Amino acid sequence: MTYMIEVANLQKKFNSHTALAGVSFRVEPGEIYSYLGPNGAGKTTTIRILTGLTRSDDGIARLNGYSINDNPLEYKAQFGLVPQHTNLDADLSVQENLVIHGWLYGMARQEIKLRIDELLDYIGLIDRRKTLVKRLSGGQKRRLLIARALLHRPKVLFLDEPSVGLDPAIRRSLWGVIKKVKGEGATVFLTTHYIEEAEFLADRVAFLDAGSIVTEDKPAHLMSQIGEWAIDTLQSKHIRSFYFQTRLEAEKWASVHEGEFTLRRVNLEDAFLAKTGKKVG
Amino acid sequence: MIRGWSAIYFREMLILRRRFFKLISAWSVSPLLYLIAFGYAMGKGVVVQGHTYLEFLIPGLVAMTSMTQSFAIGSEINIARFYWHIFEEFQAAPISNTAYVFGEVLAGMTRALLAGCVILVLGALFGVVLSYNPLFWLAFLLNSLVFAALAVGLAMLIKSHADQAMMTSFVITPMAFLGGTFFPVEHLPEWAQKILWFLPLTHASDAIRASAFGVMPEAGNYLILAGLAPLFIVFAVISVNKARN
Numbered sequence: 113m114t115y116m117i118e119v120a121n122l123q124k125k126f127n128s129h130t131a132l133a134g135v136s137f138r139v140e141p142g143e144i145y146s147y148l149g150p151n152g153a154g155k156t157t158t159i160r161i162l163t164g165l166t167r168s169d170d171g172i173a174r175l176n177g178y179s180i181n182d183n184p185l186e187y188k189a190q191f192g193l194v195p196q197h198t199n200l201d202a203d204l205s206v207q208e209n210l211v212i213h214g215w216l217y218g219m220a221r222q223e224i225k226l227r228i229d230e231l232l233d234y235i236g237l238i239d240r241r242k243t244l245v246k247r248l249s250g251g252q253k254r255r256l257l258i259a260r261a262l263l264h265r266p267k268v269l270f271l272d273e274p275s276v277g278l279d280p281a282i283r284r285s286l287w288g289v290i291k292k293v294k295g296e297g298a299t300v301f302l303t304t305h306y307i308e309e310a311e312f313l314a315d316r317v318a319f320l321d322a323g324s325i326v327t328e329d330k331p332a333h334l335m336s337q338i339g340e341w342a343i344d345t346l347q348s349k350h351i352r353s354f355y356f357q358t359r360l361e362a363e364k365w366a367s368v369h370e371g372e373f374t375l376r377r378v379n380l381e382d383a384f385l386a387k388t389g390k391k392v393g
Numbered sequence: 394m395i396r397g398w399s400a401i402y403f404r405e406m407l408i409l410r411r412r413f414f415k416l417i418s419a420w421s422v423s424p425l426l427y428l429i430a431f432g433y434a435m436g437k438g439v440v441v442q443g444h445t446y447l448e449f450l451i452p453g454l455v456a457m458t459s460m461t462q463s464f465a466i467g468s469e470i471n472i473a474r475f476y477w478h479i480f481e482e483f484q485a486a487p488i489s490n491t492a493y494v495f496g497e498v499l500a501g502m503t504r505a506l507l508a509g510c511v512i513l514v515l516g517a518l519f520g521v522v523l524s525y526n527p528l529f530w531l532a533f534l535l536n537s538l539v540f541a542a543l544a545v546g547l548a549m550l551i552k553s554h555a556d557q558a559m560m561t562s563f564v565i566t567p568m569a570f571l572g573g574t575f576f577p578v579e580h581l582p583e584w585a586q587k588i589l590w591f592l593p594l595t596h597a598s599d600a601i602r603a604s605a606f607g608v609m610p611e612a613g614n615y616l617i618l619a620g621l622a623p624l625f626i627v628f629a630v631i632s633v634n635k636a637r638n
Contacts (some may be wrong), residue, residue: 137492163485164485165484165485165633166486184487185487185488185489186487187487188485188486189487191485193482193485195478196477197484198478199477199479199481200405200477200479201407201408201473201477201479202413202477203402203408203411203412204408206408208407211403212400212403212404212407213400213482213486214399215399215400215403215486216400216432216482216483216486216487216488217486218396218397218487264478310620336460
């Protein structure tokens, strides 16, 4: 099996703080692989190392067979990056930002022009091509970042907390775009601390805590390991959750206990809590 | 090795085009004040090296501008780096550090060239037209190459906009006043002249002024600038490489 992303024993320290303590994972072509973890778990450090923005202290990273250390330029040509913060030229237009990106990736002028038309149509900004980036809304800027990352037809798309700070409606439309990207064959590596984002988008999820991958699996498998249903109850000013395989078992448990209960389905937050003893958000 | 430099250069030119008239105005203000205050008012009737002070001053201002405006690319880089985070887009792209340096240095030189032309137009308005021959432009371009490369290198080492301003205060401003811009370096004591010999601007002022006066400039001035340029380019490439950490 040829993996699109291969990472082995990635390590990074910032002074005495260990940001990554030997992370390893592999992602298949066309897969959406999500990194789920709280702030400071090492999500952004991983993505920065994988996109060449930060050097690792040790470990191997390969994209489509190219090593970041041995073939850095070929490696970089394989991916597109949507960073956590907006890094567009605000004083330039939508089109100018995209043209600069095309030139950076050695695309021909005609190809850039055609691809810009295609992508602006794709993200719903076709009528804003001459608009200065500073006049776009937050959601439009996020979509433009995705279009820019896709301009050179990368094999891998890195998304670092793509929907942070966006309202729920815009977040949903962004998820639609990411699904579409996967539908066209790209491999997606996504970091997030939004449970629903990982549940909705990811084929596989890795739980990251204190610079290490605690576990990785399909979201449904991770959740089914602790049950199907959860009951939340307030105990000594803290919410405590109990997990059950069936709704009937949960209701039976509630009927013999006192207090106020909330019955709900198990989510990835529960699975994360069960594995790490911590909450994601 | 330098594939992708055009994207870096193109971006800087788009930004320059967007602010063109503002920049032209900004580039005109200081030289205009220097010309009025030092050249026209204070320097009236003063003869330096056989020329009116206004004639002496204009090549000095051109040399100074080639330094300050090419060095100003450092500020643009830092705005892109600290404020817009554009530098990360370049770091993640499949271009070499050399290509990045090449694009930014060329942008700095272009900026200096345009600002230099503004001085020549202002000089012409004051009735001073000197000899703007190939040796004049060669010294101009070498000086702007030296300072653009230095600016790119330093821009990668500093940690904030405040550091950038400090760099200008401690490196550029003293050089602007002491590098043979406003007075002949020979007017200073010999020990001071020896120190000023180490400043690139002293050599640029000498070469630009001599060629503008139609005198054969000293080859040593060009050799020193041509020697410093690759050194600063290497420094810039190493600094860009270091900035990734």
